[in-house]
Amino acid sequence: MSEPRPVETFPTVETWAEAIAARLSETLGAAVRENGRALFAGPGGSTPAPVYRRLAATDLDWSKIAATLVDERYVPETSPESNARLIRDVLLQDKAAAARFIPLYTPEVTVDRAGIVAAKALADAGGRFDAVLLGMGEDGHICSMFPNSPTLKTLLTPTLKPTVLGVPHGRDGAAPTIERLSINLAYLMSAGRVILGLKGAVKRRIFEEQAQGDPRIQPIAALIAAGVPLEVLYTEAS
Numbered sequence: 001m002s003e004p005r006p007v008e009t010f011p012t013v014e015t016w017a018e019a020i021a022a023r024l025s026e027t028l029g030a031a032v033r034e035n036g037r038a039l040f041a042g043p044g045g046s047t048p049a050p051v052y053r054r055l056a057a058t059d060l061d062w063s064k065i066a067a068t069l070v071d072e073r074y075v076p077e078t079s080p081e082s083n084a085r086l087i088r089d090v091l092l093q094d095k096a097a098a099a100r101f102i103p104l105y106t107p108e109v110t111v112d113r114a115g116i117v118a119a120k121a122l123a124d125a126g127g128r129f130d131a132v133l134l135g136m137g138e139d140g141h142i143c144s145m146f147p148n149s150p151t152l153k154t155l156l157t158p159t160l161k162p163t164v165l166g167v168p169h170g171r172d173g174a175a176p177t178i179e180r181l182s183i184n185l186a187y188l189m190s191a192g193r194v195i196l197g198l199k200g201a202v203k204r205r206i207f208e209e210q211a212q213g214d215p216r217i218q219p220i221a222a223l224i225a226a227g228v229p230l231e232v233l234y235t236e237a238s
């Protein structure tokens with residue numbers, strides 16, 4: 001199993017967000033120069049907004065860049081729970097307003113059907129992410145790869161092709177509280193660059209614990225065991 005790169009620590013949220021945005025824009029810019037297009041995937045949640053704001057202000061040829069999500073709650077964009085809403089409100093602004101957005105949510109179908117529709121949309125957009133930003137929950141989940149979820153094993157199977165799966169809500173109050181859609185491990189294995197942004201000492205400790213975990217059921221361990229060159233950027237500040 002490959003050893004994860006050492007965690008890089010930044011003194012403030014500003015320097016942390018600036019470093020992540022700089023790396024993402026470097027990779028997206030190179031992909032546009034080399035391939036004429038680029039595909040970015042990012043998370044929802046409370047962590048990425050400062051990164052998205054800085055990335056949106058970056059001078060890239062955003063008309064050649066498509067943005068999507070690593071996971072989504074199975075809700076319409078009008079819902080405050082929607083990750084698409086975060087992307088549209090924070091990332092697809094400023095210079096990045098010219099980028100195309102590929103949603104994971106599809107209205108009026110089941111979450112599994114929405115997964116199939118999203119998988120095709122991403123495949124049609126090239127089926128490979130040039131750059132991925134990940135967040136991590138305090139239960140160690142990334143994307144919507146939740147502990148004890150019946151979908152987790154399939155999401156973490158490294159031999160499957162890149163796809164998007166529907167994730168049922170947890171039973172007896174377990175996470176997630178609502179149905180979700182998630183990319184699988186294979187999408188992270190084929191990505192050009194994968195950055196995990198961590199804020200707060202609790203998440204740093206959880207990351208270290210998860211990195212030593214069981215790759216069959218712990219996503220961070222699965223990423224490392226699959227040889228994904230994960231870059232972890234951390235700030236204790238919140």
Ligand SMILES: O=C(O)[C@H](O)[C@@H](O)[C@H](O)[C@H](O)COP(=O)(O)O
Pocket residue numbers: 043044045046047048070071072073083134135136137138141142143144
């Ligand atoms: O839909 C979501 O909630 C996110 O995409 C999710 O996977 C996120 O990355 C982690 O849950 C961390 O969330 P926070 O950044 O809010 O801690």
